[in-house]
Each structure stands twice: as C-alpha cells, then as structure tokens.
Amino acid sequence: MAGIWQNPRSKYFWFRMAVPERFRDRVGKREFKYSLETTDRDVARLRHAEKLSEVRALLAQLEAEELVCVDREAKAICQRGLDALAKGNLGANDDGVTDLLAAKDNVAHGLLTFLAYRTRLTWGRDHANLAELELTGEIADPREDDIPASPVGFLNKEEQDAFVARLRALDGDLRYQSYTNRDIARALLARRSWAAAEYEVLLIASAANASVKMRTPLFDALAECVLRYLAEHRFQFWPKNIDRLIPQMAINEAAASAPEATTSTAGVYHLSDCLAQWRVNHRLRPSDVHKTYDEWKLAVDRFIEVHGDIPLDRITRAMVIDYRDLIKGMPTRPAKNIARLPVRDQVALAERQGLRTLAPASVKKHVTAIRSLLEIATIEREWISKNVATKIEVAGSQYNGHERDRLSDADMQTIYGSRYMTDPDACSDTMFWIMFMAPFQGARPGEHCKLRPQDVVREDGVATIRFRNSSSATGGETDLPQIKQKTGSSIRDVPLHWIIAEGGFMDFVALRQSRKAKWLFEDLEADKYGDRYKYLSRQINDALDELGVDASDKAFYSTRHTSKRETRRQRVSEQSADQWHGHSDGRRVGRKYGQGVSIEDLKEDIDKLEYAGVNWDAVVACARYRVSRLFAKHG
Incomplete structure (x- = not known):
C-alpha cells in the first residue's frame, strides 16, 4: 500500500510504497521512496496522487512485460513436454510401425481420454457411472460427496447428453472418440477453466522438467496452451472429411437410422x-x-x-x-x-x-x-429444428439515451466561432458546408455527403433539399450515382434554413449544376462500400477534438441530437421535427412532399432554429467568400 510519510528529521512529506516481491529484481529496490518536497499536507496529497499514478503505470508496464514472458515460457514448456511425452511413447512402442507422428497422436488421445473422463465425473452420478464403466469396465462405489456440485465443460444437461450421444456413435473405433473428446477441451478453453486441466498441465510440465505452481500466471498460460493443443489437434489417421463424416454418424445414431446411411454427408x-x-x-x-x-x-x-x-x-x-x-x-x-x-x-x-x-x-x-x-x-430452409441463438442478449447494447449527448450552447459557440467556420482557408469547402448545414437541416451528415446537385430544387419558391433513393430521381439514367436512404422515413423533403440560404448555398448548388457534377460535394472519397462520409467524419471529429469538444459521448453526429433539442426549445411540433429529421413518429406518416406537414409549414418551423450565442454573421460571411471564390475559379 502506498502512503504519505513525514520524515521527522526534515519535516518534508514522502511517498512510500513497497515494491511487489516479483518485481524487486527488475526495479532494483524493495521500496519506492520519494520526497514530495513540501511541508503542506494538502500539496503533499496532490503530489502523492501524481507519484502514485506514475508508479502504477510502471507496475502495469512491468506486469505486461512479465505476462509476455510468461506466455513465451508457457509455449516453450508445452512444446518441450509434448515432445518428451511423444518420444517416451515412441520408445515404448518399438514395433517398427509407430513413428513420431503416431506417437504424438497416442499422447493426444491419452490426454483427451483422461481429460474427458475427469470432466464427465462432474456432471452428476449417471454421467460419472457411465464414464467409469467406459474407462475401467466397472463402476466404483464412491461417496455421494465425491461428485463435485459444479459441472465443468458442458454445463447443462442437454449439452452433456448430446456429447454422450456423439460418443456412442463412435463405439466401433475407440480412436475416433478423440474427435468428440476434443469438444471437452474446446469447452474448457472457451470458459477458461484452467483448473480442470490440472493433471494434463502438471504432467506436461513434469515431462519438460519445469516447475509450475497452481494459481500462478504461468500455470494459467500453460493450461491455455495445453487445452488449445488438445482442442485443435488433428489425428493423422483421420479421414480427410471427418469434420463432415463424424457429425452425420452421430445424427444417425441418435435417430436410429439405417447403418448404411452413416457414411453419407448429404444434408449436413x-x-x-x-x-x-x-x-x-x-x-x-x-x-x-x-x-x-x-x-x-x-x-x-x-x-x-x-x-x-x-x-x-x-x-x-x-x-x-x-x-x-x-x-x-x-x-x-x-x-x-x-x-x-x-x-x-x-x-x-x-x-x-x-x-x-x-x-x-x-x-x-x-x-x-x-x-x-x-x-x-x-x-x-429447415436444416435444423430450432434456433439456439434466440434471445441471447448483449448487455449495454440497447439505446438508453446516453450513447450520444447533444452539444451544449458553449460547444456550439466554440465550434461555429472557430477558424474552421470563419477562415475561408482553414478547411475544404466540402467540410465547411457539411458542418454549416448540420445543425440547421437536421440530416445525418452522411445524407448530405451523398446529395446530387439535382436533389436541391425550388418547390413553389421554397429552396428544398430532396432526400431520395437513386431510383426515385434518376429517370432511367444509369450513369447517375446510386443512392439508398437508410430507412423509409429518410425519404423526405427538407426546406433550406434561411441562414444557410444567406450564405449563398443555392449559388453553390447552381455552380455544381452548371458543371453537370454527379455529386454536390465532388471531392469526397468513398470507401469500398460507397460510404462518402467515412473519411470526412474523421477529419471533422479530429477538428472537434482540437477545439476541446472531445467528451467521449460527443462527436460531430451530436449536431443531429442538438438540432432535435433546439426544436423543442423553440416549441416546434414533434411531427414537424420528425419529418425533416427523417424520424418515424410511430404513426407511419408519409414523409414525401405533399404528405404530412406541408413544405410551407416546415419552412416556417425550420427557420426558428437559431442557437443562442453563436455569431452566424461571421459564418455567413465566410460562406459567401467561399462561393465567390469558386465562381472566380470556374467562371
């Protein structure tokens, strides 16, 4: 334990902490002891916390290095031990037939057999009796408390019975039972049941002339190596297609089907x-x-x-x-x-x-x-009778309202008062417009990134962005980019916010249309799935991190949450806000133009968004300069 200690001779406070015994040789001392260089107890506490953090980081590094060494040592012990056991088996079978590969198979078969036997002893009296009968030919009369209360390997009766059914299907050849016994090793490996393999671990360690103690990192690492070897070992004498052959044999055994059908792989x-x-x-x-x-x-x-x-x-x-x-x-x-x-x-x-x-x-x-x-x-397809993965949940995967937080007023002022939004040379035009539009238009950033110039129109004098699938607007022109919206509610018309219009966005669109551009934002690079926002997202979020908007629950996508909150602050109806954000309101109201809220009413509602404290004049001036620069460049 670390503690604050005051030296009676100097009156300074000191940091003192014993070095864990296993690290003393590498650290070169038995105790961490540092002067905190202060006589003020409050200051000492702060400096003590800083020093403790440094020491813990050092210990964590030493721990990680030790684990790497332990893993390396465990693999070496496992290999030496298995080689030694195989050579011993080869010497004991000097028959001119057994070679080193066959000896390795013999060792793996013996280890798997005894591992499966001991595991089955934990499954209750019936399984224990059957395991004893198969291994020794008789049933012992143990006391009732000799059967452990907690099973290992396969934990429920259905899995245990299925294992025994597969094992019985292979009664004709004991060698093939190792195929089923590998399932025991796999189950123990998946559940990290290292203690269940104690016998095999200590046997291999002994064969390698290594000293390994229970409940140590080396034991756990060696147990993992041993179980992995047994779980993955493929016997040399197995047929090439045994992974398909053996399961079908087990199926037919359980169904009591005709023996001649057991070698068929059809239907697997x-x-x-x-x-x-x-x-x-x-x-x-x-x-x-x-x-x-x-x-x-x-x-x-x-x-x-x-x-x-x-x-x-x-x-x-x-x-x-x-x-x-x-x-x-x-x-x-x-x-x-x-x-x-x-x-x-x-x-x-x-x-x-x-x-x-x-x-x-x-x-x-x-x-x-x-x-x-x-x-x-x-x-x-009716290939199996039931879906065993039904209702398997993942804790924490359900939305609980805390995954992504809105941006605060201070965050909005920081972002939209930054050089990225006021300096025409701070970022690309595409990055600027995507950031500018986000809090007003309420769309997903990726939706803006896949807009085409013809998706921005004037409907009855109202500048409108139309979010559509490509089939809705291409008119059969196959050379146009292919677009697919996320959901049915994402297909919608959204009027342009007056501040975005003031920035000259429609002039920007007109320039793109005059140049017959396929994309409104041409310079975006799509990934292999056609996602045009992926790489830009990293740039924008890096910029937010630079500006200090770096909380774990905030990202540029938070502008969408911020927009929705602003609609409530401005008392915009939920139906109207849902419609332009592309959300379903639960009543399946149509989102296309002419259905739901009218485009005129949407325009009135969307223009209410202002975001207190943000100086939009500077952003609008930057937008206009960017547009005029583009016109000067392209004519």
Whole structure:
C-alpha cells in the first residue's frame, strides 16, 4: 500500500510504497521512496496522487512485460513436454510401425481420454457411472460427496447428453472418440477453466522438467496452451472429411437410422451454407461488395475459429454465449499486427495491455449475424429444428439515451466561432458546408455527403433539399450515382434554413449544376462500400477534438441530437421535427412532399432554429467568400 510519510528529521512529506516481491529484481529496490518536497499536507496529497499514478503505470508496464514472458515460457514448456511425452511413447512402442507422428497422436488421445473422463465425473452420478464403466469396465462405489456440485465443460444437461450421444456413435473405433473428446477441451478453453486441466498441465510440465505452481500466471498460460493443443489437434489417421463424416454418424445414431446411411454427408449444413443462402436471398453477385455480408462473414469466420466448422445441429446455445463473451474482450480498431492474430490471442493481448475493447453494439452485431443465419437455417430452409441463438442478449447494447449527448450552447459557440467556420482557408469547402448545414437541416451528415446537385430544387419558391433513393430521381439514367436512404422515413423533403440560404448555398448548388457534377460535394472519397462520409467524419471529429469538444459521448453526429433539442426549445411540433429529421413518429406518416406537414409549414418551423450565442454573421460571411471564390475559379 502506498502512503504519505513525514520524515521527522526534515519535516518534508514522502511517498512510500513497497515494491511487489516479483518485481524487486527488475526495479532494483524493495521500496519506492520519494520526497514530495513540501511541508503542506494538502500539496503533499496532490503530489502523492501524481507519484502514485506514475508508479502504477510502471507496475502495469512491468506486469505486461512479465505476462509476455510468461506466455513465451508457457509455449516453450508445452512444446518441450509434448515432445518428451511423444518420444517416451515412441520408445515404448518399438514395433517398427509407430513413428513420431503416431506417437504424438497416442499422447493426444491419452490426454483427451483422461481429460474427458475427469470432466464427465462432474456432471452428476449417471454421467460419472457411465464414464467409469467406459474407462475401467466397472463402476466404483464412491461417496455421494465425491461428485463435485459444479459441472465443468458442458454445463447443462442437454449439452452433456448430446456429447454422450456423439460418443456412442463412435463405439466401433475407440480412436475416433478423440474427435468428440476434443469438444471437452474446446469447452474448457472457451470458459477458461484452467483448473480442470490440472493433471494434463502438471504432467506436461513434469515431462519438460519445469516447475509450475497452481494459481500462478504461468500455470494459467500453460493450461491455455495445453487445452488449445488438445482442442485443435488433428489425428493423422483421420479421414480427410471427418469434420463432415463424424457429425452425420452421430445424427444417425441418435435417430436410429439405417447403418448404411452413416457414411453419407448429404444434408449436413454449416454456417457458411447459411451465409451463401443469404447472398442468394439478396441477389448478390460474386463480384458484389456488400457491407452487411462482409460483417456477417467476419462474425462467421470468428465463430468457426473459436468452435470449429461444425454442422449447424451441433451448434449449442452455450457455444453462442461463449462466443459472445469471448468477442467482448477483442480490441477495437487494433493495429494490423494485432488484427492478424487469432481471436483468443487478441483477447489475451487486449487484457494484458488494457486496450479498449469492442463496444456492446459491435458485439451485438456478431451475435445478430449468427442468430440471423441460424434463423435462415431454421425457418426458411429447415436444416435444423430450432434456433439456439434466440434471445441471447448483449448487455449495454440497447439505446438508453446516453450513447450520444447533444452539444451544449458553449460547444456550439466554440465550434461555429472557430477558424474552421470563419477562415475561408482553414478547411475544404466540402467540410465547411457539411458542418454549416448540420445543425440547421437536421440530416445525418452522411445524407448530405451523398446529395446530387439535382436533389436541391425550388418547390413553389421554397429552396428544398430532396432526400431520395437513386431510383426515385434518376429517370432511367444509369450513369447517375446510386443512392439508398437508410430507412423509409429518410425519404423526405427538407426546406433550406434561411441562414444557410444567406450564405449563398443555392449559388453553390447552381455552380455544381452548371458543371453537370454527379455529386454536390465532388471531392469526397468513398470507401469500398460507397460510404462518402467515412473519411470526412474523421477529419471533422479530429477538428472537434482540437477545439476541446472531445467528451467521449460527443462527436460531430451530436449536431443531429442538438438540432432535435433546439426544436423543442423553440416549441416546434414533434411531427414537424420528425419529418425533416427523417424520424418515424410511430404513426407511419408519409414523409414525401405533399404528405404530412406541408413544405410551407416546415419552412416556417425550420427557420426558428437559431442557437443562442453563436455569431452566424461571421459564418455567413465566410460562406459567401467561399462561393465567390469558386465562381472566380470556374467562371
């Protein structure tokens, strides 16, 4: 524990904290001891807090370095131990047939068999008796309290019974039972049940002549290495298509179908088949790039990496929950060298280094992908009887009103009084207009970025922005850019705010129309999915960070929340505000021109937005200068 200590000889306060024993050799001392150079207790407390933060950062760095060393040491011990056990098995089977690869298979088979046996002992009396009978040929008479109260591996009866059914399907050849026993190793690995593999860990450590103690970082790291090896080991004598063959054998065994059908792979479907069906349903060609498809494929690839490419009927609810819980620990926007690592390695690295992990909404996307694909398999194709991912929730993924906050009056004054909005050379014209329009027009920034020059019109003398899908306005001209609005409510007409008009926006539009530009904002670069706002978003939010508007719950998108709040402050009707913001009011009121609130009434309401304290005259002057500069450049 760190504490403030006053030196009786100097009257100065000191920072004192014992160095954890495992770090003393690397730190070179037993205690952190620093003079705070003050006799004032209040000042000492502040300096003590600063010093404590420095010391904790140092200890965290030492901890991370130690964990990296521990992981490296664990992998080395695991490899040495397995090699030693394989060589011992090879020596014991000097039959001229067993080679080193076969010896490794023998070791893995023995470890998996005993690991599965001990795990099944925790599943209750019936499973324990069956496991004993299979392994020893007899049932012992243990005391009732010899069966642990908490199961490991597969936690519920349905999963346990399914495991036994798969095992029984392989009674004809004991070697193939290791295929099913690998599921035990995978379940323990997914749940990080290191203590359950104590025997295997200590056996391998002993074979490697290494000393490993329980409940230490080295034990945990070695347990993870051992379980991963057993979960992923592929036996040399297995048929090439065993991943498809064995599950079908288990299915037919449970259904008591004809023996000759057990070798057929027909009717066995995987998540990849569901994903392919999804592409068919959405009429996507092989060359088509689709964001949702790529996101779902990533979720499927990660699920397969965690649990293997198992048939749909072998996917359990516990597997999906384990997958969800594992994905929660993945780092968000990792560097390329981290992103290339396996999922579990990314999670371990994020935990060691304290990296920011995926937001609940991102985790929900992964779970939604699996659930939706299983829904295709259940309802549409009838490949499986039920969707095991139904009603699996992700805590924190539901909107609670605090995910994105509005900008305060002070924030608005800071942003719209900054050089970005008053200096014509501070940023591009596109960035300026997107920022200028946002709080008045109420649209999503991305909606403004995909406007075409012909989307800005005058309807009965009212300057209006029309948000449409490309099919609504192209008139069959295939060379026009393809546009798709987010929702049905997003298709709407929004009158231009008078302050934006004062800035010369219609002149800016006229120049774009005269040049027959395809896009209103031509200089935006789209990503591979056609998102024209992605890269600009980073520039704008970097600018907001520079201006000090950097709270975690605020971003440029907050202007949309700010706009909605301003409508309430100006007592604009909810129906009117919903209509120009592209929100559904729950009554499915049409959002197109001529339906809902009239364009004249919308114009009257939208012109009420002012935002107290912002000097819009300077912004308007900057806008006019930019427009005149463009005309001078293009004539």
